Amino acid sequence: MPTSDSVRIAPADGKLGILIPGIGAVSTTFMAGVEAVKRGLGVPVGSLTQLATIRLGKRTDNRTPYIRDFVPLAKLDGLVFGGWDIFEDTAYEAAANARVLEPSLLEKVREPLDAIRPMKAVFDSEYVRRINGPNVKQTGSKMDKAEMLMEDIRNFKSTSGADRLVMIWCASTEVFHRPAPVHATLKDFECGLMKNDPEIAPSQIYAYAALKSGVPFANGAPNLTTDAPALLELARDREIPICGKDFKTGQTFMKTLLAPGLKARMLGMSGWFSTNILGNRDGEVLEDPGSFKTKEETKLSVLEQILQPHLYPELYKNLYHAVRINYYPPRGDAKEGWDNIDIFGWLGYPMQIKIDFLCRDSILAAPLVLDLVLFLDLAQRAGLKGIQEWLSFYFKGPMTAPGLYPEHDIFIQLMKLKNTLRWMRGEDMITHLGLDYYD
Protein backbone atom coordinates (compact mmCIF):
# COMPACT_ATOMS: atom_id res chain seq x y z
CA MET A 1 0.00 0.00 0.00
CA PRO A 2 1.31 3.47 -0.80
CA THR A 3 2.26 5.41 2.31
CA SER A 4 1.98 9.12 2.98
CA ASP A 5 5.53 9.47 1.58
CA SER A 6 4.52 8.26 -1.85
CA VAL A 7 4.64 10.57 -4.83
CA ARG A 8 1.32 12.00 -6.01
CA ILE A 9 0.56 10.34 -9.34
CA ALA A 10 -2.33 11.53 -11.48
CA PRO A 11 -4.57 8.67 -12.64
CA ALA A 12 -4.05 7.08 -16.06
CA ASP A 13 -7.60 7.86 -17.15
CA GLY A 14 -8.63 8.14 -20.78
CA LYS A 15 -6.57 7.43 -23.87
CA LEU A 16 -2.80 7.69 -24.26
CA GLY A 17 -1.72 8.82 -27.73
CA ILE A 18 1.63 7.54 -28.96
CA LEU A 19 3.26 9.67 -31.63
CA ILE A 20 6.10 8.08 -33.57
CA PRO A 21 8.46 9.69 -36.05
CA GLY A 22 9.39 6.70 -38.28
CA ILE A 23 6.72 4.20 -39.33
CA GLY A 24 9.23 1.45 -40.05
CA ALA A 25 10.11 -2.03 -38.82
CA VAL A 26 10.32 -1.27 -35.07
CA SER A 27 7.28 0.97 -34.77
CA THR A 28 4.98 -1.24 -36.86
CA THR A 29 6.09 -4.37 -34.98
CA PHE A 30 5.26 -2.51 -31.77
CA MET A 31 1.84 -1.28 -32.95
CA ALA A 32 0.86 -4.57 -34.60
CA GLY A 33 1.99 -6.38 -31.46
CA VAL A 34 -0.14 -4.23 -29.17
CA GLU A 35 -3.16 -4.81 -31.42
CA ALA A 36 -2.42 -8.57 -31.45
CA VAL A 37 -2.09 -8.71 -27.65
CA LYS A 38 -5.36 -6.77 -27.26
CA ARG A 39 -7.08 -9.45 -29.37
CA GLY A 40 -5.52 -12.32 -27.45
CA LEU A 41 -3.39 -13.33 -30.46
CA GLY A 42 -0.04 -13.15 -28.69
CA VAL A 43 1.79 -12.57 -25.41
CA PRO A 44 3.79 -9.34 -24.83
CA VAL A 45 7.04 -11.22 -24.22
CA GLY A 46 9.94 -8.94 -23.30
CA SER A 47 7.81 -6.25 -21.64
CA LEU A 48 8.33 -5.49 -17.94
CA THR A 49 5.19 -3.37 -17.77
CA GLN A 50 3.07 -6.30 -18.92
CA LEU A 51 4.82 -9.35 -17.42
CA ALA A 52 7.23 -8.45 -14.61
CA THR A 53 6.57 -8.48 -10.89
CA ILE A 54 8.20 -6.33 -8.24
CA ARG A 55 9.18 -7.54 -4.79
CA LEU A 56 8.04 -5.30 -1.94
CA GLY A 57 9.27 -5.43 1.65
CA LYS A 58 11.15 -8.40 3.06
CA ARG A 59 11.58 -11.72 1.26
CA THR A 60 9.40 -13.28 3.96
CA ASP A 61 6.54 -10.85 3.24
CA ASN A 62 5.57 -12.58 0.01
CA ARG A 63 4.48 -9.36 -1.66
CA THR A 64 5.28 -9.49 -5.37
CA PRO A 65 2.58 -7.68 -7.36
CA TYR A 66 2.82 -7.18 -11.09
CA ILE A 67 4.40 -3.83 -11.93
CA ARG A 68 1.23 -3.03 -13.89
CA ASP A 69 -0.82 -3.45 -10.70
CA PHE A 70 1.67 -1.64 -8.48
CA VAL A 71 1.88 1.66 -10.40
CA PRO A 72 -0.95 3.22 -12.41
CA LEU A 73 -0.03 2.62 -16.06
CA ALA A 74 -2.09 3.28 -19.17
CA LYS A 75 -3.86 0.11 -20.34
CA LEU A 76 -3.19 -1.36 -23.78
CA ASP A 77 -6.88 -0.87 -24.65
CA GLY A 78 -6.46 2.86 -24.17
CA LEU A 79 -3.47 3.31 -26.55
CA VAL A 80 -3.91 5.15 -29.86
CA PHE A 81 -1.17 5.59 -32.46
CA GLY A 82 -0.04 8.19 -34.95
CA GLY A 83 3.21 9.14 -36.65
CA TRP A 84 5.25 10.60 -39.44
CA ASP A 85 7.26 9.04 -42.25
CA ILE A 86 8.84 10.12 -45.51
CA PHE A 87 6.91 7.30 -47.21
CA GLU A 88 3.13 7.32 -47.57
CA ASP A 89 2.62 3.65 -46.69
CA THR A 90 0.07 3.00 -43.97
CA ALA A 91 1.31 1.17 -40.90
CA TYR A 92 -0.14 -2.03 -42.38
CA GLU A 93 1.80 -1.59 -45.64
CA ALA A 94 4.99 -0.61 -43.80
CA ALA A 95 4.65 -3.67 -41.54
CA ALA A 96 4.12 -5.90 -44.59
CA ASN A 97 7.23 -4.40 -46.26
CA ALA A 98 9.30 -4.85 -43.10
CA ARG A 99 8.48 -8.58 -43.15
CA VAL A 100 9.00 -9.00 -39.44
CA LEU A 101 5.58 -10.44 -38.61
CA GLU A 102 3.80 -13.29 -40.41
CA PRO A 103 1.29 -12.11 -43.08
CA SER A 104 -1.40 -14.24 -41.41
CA LEU A 105 -0.98 -12.33 -38.11
CA LEU A 106 -0.83 -8.95 -39.88
CA GLU A 107 -4.11 -9.70 -41.67
CA LYS A 108 -5.83 -10.08 -38.30
CA VAL A 109 -4.78 -6.58 -37.20
CA ARG A 110 -5.04 -5.00 -40.63
CA GLU A 111 -7.92 -2.68 -39.84
CA PRO A 112 -6.31 -0.58 -37.08
CA LEU A 113 -2.93 -0.56 -38.88
CA ASP A 114 -4.45 0.55 -42.18
CA ALA A 115 -5.99 3.50 -40.37
CA ILE A 116 -2.52 4.81 -39.39
CA ARG A 117 -1.41 7.05 -42.25
CA PRO A 118 1.90 8.79 -41.69
CA MET A 119 1.81 12.57 -41.52
CA LYS A 120 4.31 14.47 -43.67
CA ALA A 121 7.80 14.17 -42.20
CA VAL A 122 10.42 16.77 -41.41
CA PHE A 123 13.34 15.32 -43.32
CA ASP A 124 16.81 16.38 -44.38
CA SER A 125 18.90 14.16 -46.66
CA GLU A 126 22.06 15.64 -45.09
CA TYR A 127 21.09 13.73 -41.93
CA VAL A 128 19.82 10.45 -43.41
CA ARG A 129 21.53 9.79 -46.70
CA ARG A 130 20.57 6.44 -48.13
CA ILE A 131 16.81 6.90 -48.40
CA ASN A 132 14.43 9.47 -49.83
CA GLY A 133 10.66 9.70 -49.96
CA PRO A 134 7.83 11.96 -51.10
CA ASN A 135 5.88 12.45 -47.86
CA VAL A 136 7.86 15.44 -46.60
CA LYS A 137 7.06 18.99 -45.43
CA GLN A 138 8.66 20.99 -48.22
CA THR A 139 8.45 24.67 -47.45
CA GLY A 140 9.36 27.02 -44.65
CA SER A 141 12.18 27.46 -42.18
CA LYS A 142 13.06 24.91 -39.53
CA MET A 143 10.95 26.97 -37.12
CA ASP A 144 8.00 26.83 -39.56
CA LYS A 145 8.44 23.07 -39.70
CA ALA A 146 8.48 22.83 -35.90
CA GLU A 147 5.22 24.79 -35.87
CA MET A 148 3.73 22.46 -38.48
CA LEU A 149 4.66 19.51 -36.27
CA MET A 150 2.99 21.22 -33.30
CA GLU A 151 -0.13 21.58 -35.40
CA ASP A 152 0.07 17.88 -36.35
CA ILE A 153 0.29 17.09 -32.63
CA ARG A 154 -2.79 19.21 -31.82
CA ASN A 155 -4.76 17.69 -34.71
CA PHE A 156 -3.82 14.16 -33.69
CA LYS A 157 -4.87 14.85 -30.14
CA SER A 158 -8.29 16.10 -31.14
CA THR A 159 -9.05 13.50 -33.84
CA SER A 160 -7.81 10.52 -31.80
CA GLY A 161 -9.47 11.67 -28.58
CA ALA A 162 -6.18 11.18 -26.71
CA ASP A 163 -6.07 12.69 -23.22
CA ARG A 164 -2.28 12.57 -22.98
CA LEU A 165 0.54 12.08 -25.48
CA VAL A 166 4.06 10.63 -25.60
CA MET A 167 6.48 10.84 -28.55
CA ILE A 168 9.12 8.20 -29.31
CA TRP A 169 11.70 8.50 -32.12
CA CYS A 170 11.74 5.27 -34.13
CA ALA A 171 13.03 6.86 -37.35
CA SER A 172 16.36 6.19 -39.05
CA THR A 173 19.67 6.91 -37.36
CA GLU A 174 20.92 10.37 -38.28
CA VAL A 175 24.56 11.13 -39.10
CA PHE A 176 26.99 11.76 -36.26
CA HIS A 177 26.97 15.30 -34.86
CA ARG A 178 28.46 16.83 -31.76
CA PRO A 179 26.65 19.59 -29.86
CA ALA A 180 27.32 22.91 -31.64
CA PRO A 181 26.98 26.52 -30.42
CA VAL A 182 23.39 26.55 -31.68
CA HIS A 183 22.56 23.83 -29.09
CA ALA A 184 23.97 25.81 -26.16
CA THR A 185 20.80 27.52 -24.91
CA LEU A 186 17.14 27.48 -25.81
CA LYS A 187 17.46 31.02 -27.11
CA ASP A 188 20.33 30.04 -29.44
CA PHE A 189 18.36 27.01 -30.59
CA GLU A 190 15.21 28.98 -31.39
CA CYS A 191 17.30 31.54 -33.24
CA GLY A 192 18.89 28.66 -35.18
CA LEU A 193 15.47 27.24 -36.06
CA MET A 194 14.50 30.58 -37.57
CA LYS A 195 17.79 30.89 -39.44
CA ASN A 196 17.75 27.28 -40.69
CA ASP A 197 20.98 26.44 -38.89
CA PRO A 198 22.41 23.31 -40.56
CA GLU A 199 23.46 21.93 -37.14
CA ILE A 200 19.81 21.39 -36.16
CA ALA A 201 18.76 17.84 -37.07
CA PRO A 202 15.21 16.80 -37.98
CA SER A 203 15.02 14.68 -34.80
CA GLN A 204 15.69 17.86 -32.81
CA ILE A 205 12.85 19.65 -34.56
CA TYR A 206 10.47 16.82 -33.58
CA ALA A 207 11.80 16.87 -30.01
CA TYR A 208 11.39 20.63 -29.80
CA ALA A 209 7.81 20.41 -31.12
CA ALA A 210 7.01 17.65 -28.60
CA LEU A 211 8.46 19.49 -25.60
CA LYS A 212 6.84 22.80 -26.58
CA SER A 213 3.55 20.89 -26.77
CA GLY A 214 4.08 19.40 -23.29
CA VAL A 215 4.71 15.90 -24.68
CA PRO A 216 7.36 13.59 -23.12
CA PHE A 217 10.00 12.44 -25.62
CA ALA A 218 12.05 9.24 -25.89
CA ASN A 219 14.82 8.64 -28.40
CA GLY A 220 15.19 5.08 -29.67
CA ALA A 221 18.10 5.88 -31.98
CA PRO A 222 21.64 7.02 -31.11
CA ASN A 223 21.25 10.54 -32.61
CA LEU A 224 22.17 13.53 -30.45
CA THR A 225 18.54 14.83 -30.40
CA THR A 226 17.63 15.84 -26.82
CA ASP A 227 21.18 15.23 -25.54
CA ALA A 228 21.96 18.93 -26.05
CA PRO A 229 21.76 21.71 -23.44
CA ALA A 230 19.05 23.69 -25.29
CA LEU A 231 16.59 20.82 -25.34
CA LEU A 232 17.46 19.76 -21.79
CA GLU A 233 16.68 23.32 -20.75
CA LEU A 234 13.33 23.20 -22.54
CA ALA A 235 12.43 19.84 -20.92
CA ARG A 236 13.26 21.20 -17.46
CA ASP A 237 11.47 24.53 -17.98
CA ARG A 238 8.33 22.84 -19.24
CA GLU A 239 8.64 20.05 -16.63
CA ILE A 240 8.57 17.28 -19.22
CA PRO A 241 10.31 13.91 -18.84
CA ILE A 242 12.72 12.77 -21.57
CA CYS A 243 14.94 9.74 -22.08
CA GLY A 244 17.27 8.07 -24.58
CA LYS A 245 19.36 7.02 -26.43
CA ASP A 246 19.38 3.95 -28.69
CA PHE A 247 17.29 0.92 -27.74
CA LYS A 248 19.40 -1.72 -26.02
CA THR A 249 18.67 -4.85 -28.07
CA GLY A 250 20.72 -7.55 -29.81
CA GLN A 251 24.47 -7.50 -29.51
CA THR A 252 24.78 -4.65 -27.02
CA PHE A 253 22.16 -6.27 -24.82
CA MET A 254 24.38 -9.38 -24.78
CA LYS A 255 27.41 -7.22 -23.95
CA THR A 256 25.70 -5.65 -20.97
CA LEU A 257 24.76 -9.12 -19.71
CA LEU A 258 28.21 -10.65 -20.07
CA ALA A 259 30.68 -7.87 -19.37
CA PRO A 260 29.44 -7.08 -15.82
CA GLY A 261 29.62 -10.81 -15.01
CA LEU A 262 33.22 -11.15 -16.19
CA LYS A 263 34.17 -7.99 -14.38
CA ALA A 264 32.38 -9.12 -11.20
CA ARG A 265 34.81 -12.10 -11.11
CA MET A 266 37.80 -9.83 -11.89
CA LEU A 267 38.53 -11.69 -15.14
CA GLY A 268 40.64 -9.76 -17.62
CA MET A 269 39.76 -8.92 -21.22
CA SER A 270 42.12 -8.23 -24.08
CA GLY A 271 39.70 -8.08 -27.00
CA TRP A 272 36.04 -7.96 -27.99
CA PHE A 273 35.25 -8.13 -31.68
CA SER A 274 31.60 -7.78 -32.69
CA THR A 275 30.26 -8.09 -36.19
CA ASN A 276 26.72 -8.23 -37.57
CA ILE A 277 24.84 -8.86 -40.76
CA LEU A 278 21.39 -7.40 -41.20
CA GLY A 279 19.22 -6.68 -44.20
CA ASN A 280 16.45 -4.31 -43.16
CA ARG A 281 16.12 -0.60 -43.96
CA ASP A 282 17.94 0.23 -40.72
CA GLY A 283 20.89 -1.81 -42.04
CA GLU A 284 20.73 0.09 -45.33
CA VAL A 285 20.85 3.47 -43.56
CA LEU A 286 23.72 2.26 -41.35
CA GLU A 287 25.76 1.49 -44.49
CA ASP A 288 26.30 5.23 -44.61
CA PRO A 289 29.49 6.00 -42.66
CA GLY A 290 27.90 9.08 -41.02
CA SER A 291 24.97 7.12 -39.57
CA PHE A 292 27.27 4.21 -38.64
CA LYS A 293 29.54 6.57 -36.73
CA THR A 294 26.56 7.66 -34.58
CA LYS A 295 25.77 4.01 -33.84
CA GLU A 296 29.41 3.09 -33.26
CA GLU A 297 29.80 5.77 -30.59
CA THR A 298 27.00 4.33 -28.40
CA LYS A 299 28.06 0.74 -29.06
CA LEU A 300 31.73 1.31 -28.20
CA SER A 301 31.22 3.37 -25.06
CA VAL A 302 29.30 0.57 -23.34
CA LEU A 303 32.30 -1.68 -22.58
CA GLU A 304 34.55 1.17 -21.55
CA GLN A 305 32.02 2.34 -19.01
CA ILE A 306 31.23 -1.12 -17.64
CA LEU A 307 34.84 -2.28 -17.31
CA GLN A 308 36.29 1.00 -15.95
CA PRO A 309 39.87 0.44 -17.21
CA HIS A 310 41.07 3.47 -15.21
CA LEU A 311 40.21 1.55 -12.01
CA TYR A 312 41.40 -1.88 -13.27
CA PRO A 313 44.32 -1.20 -15.62
CA GLU A 314 45.86 -4.67 -15.31
CA LEU A 315 42.58 -6.24 -16.48
CA TYR A 316 41.20 -3.86 -19.11
CA LYS A 317 43.74 -1.22 -20.07
CA ASN A 318 44.72 -2.89 -23.34
CA LEU A 319 41.26 -3.99 -24.42
CA TYR A 320 40.81 -3.89 -28.20
CA HIS A 321 37.12 -3.32 -28.97
CA ALA A 322 35.70 -3.20 -32.50
CA VAL A 323 32.13 -3.19 -33.82
CA ARG A 324 31.11 -3.76 -37.45
CA ILE A 325 27.70 -3.69 -39.11
CA ASN A 326 27.27 -5.12 -42.57
CA TYR A 327 24.19 -4.64 -44.74
CA TYR A 328 23.17 -8.03 -46.12
CA PRO A 329 19.68 -7.94 -47.69
CA PRO A 330 18.86 -11.69 -47.71
CA ARG A 331 18.51 -11.71 -43.91
CA GLY A 332 15.97 -8.88 -43.66
CA ASP A 333 15.19 -8.12 -40.03
CA ALA A 334 16.61 -11.47 -38.86
CA LYS A 335 20.05 -10.25 -37.89
CA GLU A 336 23.03 -12.43 -37.03
CA GLY A 337 25.59 -11.05 -34.61
CA TRP A 338 28.92 -12.70 -33.85
CA ASP A 339 31.11 -11.85 -30.90
CA ASN A 340 34.61 -13.09 -30.22
CA ILE A 341 35.74 -12.27 -26.70
CA ASP A 342 39.35 -12.81 -25.62
CA ILE A 343 39.52 -13.02 -21.85
CA PHE A 344 42.23 -14.06 -19.40
CA GLY A 345 42.23 -15.61 -15.96
CA TRP A 346 44.58 -16.59 -13.12
CA LEU A 347 48.17 -15.65 -13.97
CA GLY A 348 47.03 -14.22 -17.31
CA TYR A 349 46.07 -17.53 -18.96
CA PRO A 350 43.95 -16.77 -22.07
CA MET A 351 40.47 -18.09 -22.86
CA GLN A 352 37.90 -17.32 -25.54
CA ILE A 353 34.13 -16.95 -25.65
CA LYS A 354 32.15 -17.02 -28.92
CA ILE A 355 28.58 -15.85 -29.29
CA ASP A 356 26.42 -16.33 -32.34
CA PHE A 357 23.12 -14.56 -31.73
CA LEU A 358 20.49 -15.16 -34.41
CA CYS A 359 18.18 -12.43 -33.24
CA ARG A 360 15.24 -10.47 -34.53
CA ASP A 361 15.88 -6.81 -34.04
CA SER A 362 12.34 -5.49 -34.13
CA ILE A 363 10.98 -8.36 -32.04
CA LEU A 364 13.49 -7.35 -29.35
CA ALA A 365 12.81 -3.63 -29.74
CA ALA A 366 8.97 -3.64 -29.75
CA PRO A 367 8.50 -4.42 -26.01
CA LEU A 368 11.04 -1.70 -25.18
CA VAL A 369 8.93 0.83 -27.08
CA LEU A 370 5.86 -0.26 -25.13
CA ASP A 371 7.56 -0.03 -21.72
CA LEU A 372 9.14 3.31 -22.53
CA VAL A 373 5.93 5.01 -23.59
CA LEU A 374 4.04 3.67 -20.58
CA PHE A 375 6.80 4.61 -18.12
CA LEU A 376 7.30 8.06 -19.64
CA ASP A 377 3.58 8.71 -19.33
CA LEU A 378 3.79 7.52 -15.70
CA ALA A 379 6.77 9.83 -15.11
CA GLN A 380 4.79 12.76 -16.50
CA ARG A 381 1.81 12.01 -14.26
CA ALA A 382 4.17 11.65 -11.28
CA GLY A 383 5.62 15.12 -11.94
CA LEU A 384 9.11 13.88 -12.90
CA LYS A 385 10.92 16.16 -15.31
CA GLY A 386 14.05 16.23 -17.44
CA ILE A 387 16.27 13.17 -17.93
CA GLN A 388 14.76 9.96 -16.56
CA GLU A 389 17.89 8.05 -15.63
CA TRP A 390 15.81 5.19 -14.15
CA LEU A 391 14.91 4.29 -17.76
CA SER A 392 18.62 3.64 -18.61
CA PHE A 393 17.68 -0.06 -18.55
CA TYR A 394 16.30 0.33 -22.09
CA PHE A 395 19.19 2.19 -23.73
CA LYS A 396 22.65 1.57 -25.15
CA GLY A 397 23.70 5.17 -24.47
CA PRO A 398 21.68 6.23 -21.43
CA MET A 399 21.23 9.96 -20.96
CA THR A 400 22.53 11.30 -17.65
CA ALA A 401 22.95 14.66 -16.01
CA PRO A 402 25.93 16.53 -17.52
CA GLY A 403 29.18 15.32 -15.95
CA LEU A 404 27.69 12.08 -14.62
CA TYR A 405 28.89 8.82 -16.22
CA PRO A 406 26.05 6.51 -17.27
CA GLU A 407 25.37 3.22 -15.53
CA HIS A 408 25.48 0.43 -18.15
CA ASP A 409 25.26 -2.70 -16.00
CA ILE A 410 21.79 -4.02 -16.80
CA PHE A 411 21.23 -5.45 -13.32
CA ILE A 412 22.08 -2.16 -11.64
CA GLN A 413 19.80 -0.48 -14.18
CA LEU A 414 16.98 -2.88 -13.32
CA MET A 415 17.45 -2.28 -9.59
CA LYS A 416 17.36 1.46 -10.22
CA LEU A 417 14.17 1.14 -12.26
CA LYS A 418 12.41 -0.96 -9.63
CA ASN A 419 13.64 1.19 -6.73
CA THR A 420 12.28 4.24 -8.54
CA LEU A 421 8.87 2.56 -8.75
CA ARG A 422 9.09 1.63 -5.04
CA TRP A 423 10.04 5.21 -4.22
CA MET A 424 7.07 6.53 -6.23
CA ARG A 425 4.73 4.39 -4.14
CA GLY A 426 6.38 5.11 -0.78
CA GLU A 427 7.74 1.54 -0.38
CA ASP A 428 11.12 0.71 1.18
CA MET A 429 14.12 0.60 -1.18
CA ILE A 430 15.57 -2.88 -1.52
CA THR A 431 19.30 -2.92 -0.81
CA HIS A 432 19.76 -6.73 -0.69
CA LEU A 433 21.68 -6.37 2.59
CA GLY A 434 19.46 -8.95 4.29
CA LEU A 435 21.29 -9.11 7.65
CA ASP A 436 18.01 -8.88 9.57
CA TYR A 437 16.98 -12.37 8.36
CA TYR A 438 19.82 -13.74 10.54
CA ASP A 439 19.22 -11.75 13.74
Ligand SMILES: NC(=O)c1ccc[n+]([C@@H]2O[C@H](COP(=O)([O-])OP(=O)(O)OC[C@H]3O[C@@H](n4cnc5c(N)ncnc54)[C@H](O)[C@@H]3O)[C@@H](O)[C@H]2O)c1
Ligand atom coordinates in the same frame (compact mmCIF):
# COMPACT_ATOMS: atom_id res chain seq x y z
N1 LIG B 1 15.58 -2.73 -33.96
C1 LIG B 1 16.45 -2.57 -33.02
O1 LIG B 1 16.80 -3.50 -32.33
C2 LIG B 1 17.00 -1.22 -32.76
C3 LIG B 1 17.90 -1.07 -31.70
C4 LIG B 1 18.42 0.19 -31.43
C5 LIG B 1 18.05 1.26 -32.20
N2 LIG B 1 17.22 1.10 -33.25
C6 LIG B 1 16.92 2.28 -34.05
O2 LIG B 1 15.53 2.44 -34.20
C7 LIG B 1 15.30 3.14 -35.40
C8 LIG B 1 14.23 2.41 -36.19
O3 LIG B 1 14.67 1.14 -36.62
P1 LIG B 1 13.86 0.36 -37.73
O4 LIG B 1 14.48 -0.98 -37.86
O5 LIG B 1 12.41 0.48 -37.50
O6 LIG B 1 14.25 1.20 -39.04
P2 LIG B 1 13.39 1.39 -40.36
O7 LIG B 1 14.35 1.86 -41.40
O8 LIG B 1 12.57 0.18 -40.66
O9 LIG B 1 12.36 2.55 -39.99
C9 LIG B 1 12.75 3.87 -39.87
C10 LIG B 1 11.72 4.71 -40.60
O10 LIG B 1 12.03 6.09 -40.35
C11 LIG B 1 11.70 6.80 -41.52
N3 LIG B 1 12.35 8.11 -41.41
C12 LIG B 1 13.64 8.45 -41.64
N4 LIG B 1 13.84 9.76 -41.36
C13 LIG B 1 12.64 10.26 -40.95
C14 LIG B 1 12.21 11.52 -40.53
N5 LIG B 1 13.05 12.55 -40.46
N6 LIG B 1 10.91 11.67 -40.14
C15 LIG B 1 10.05 10.63 -40.19
N7 LIG B 1 10.41 9.39 -40.62
C16 LIG B 1 11.69 9.21 -40.99
C17 LIG B 1 12.16 5.91 -42.64
O11 LIG B 1 11.50 6.24 -43.84
C18 LIG B 1 11.76 4.54 -42.11
O12 LIG B 1 10.46 4.16 -42.54
C19 LIG B 1 16.64 3.23 -36.14
O13 LIG B 1 17.22 4.49 -35.90
C20 LIG B 1 17.44 2.17 -35.45
O14 LIG B 1 18.85 2.42 -35.51
C21 LIG B 1 16.67 -0.10 -33.54
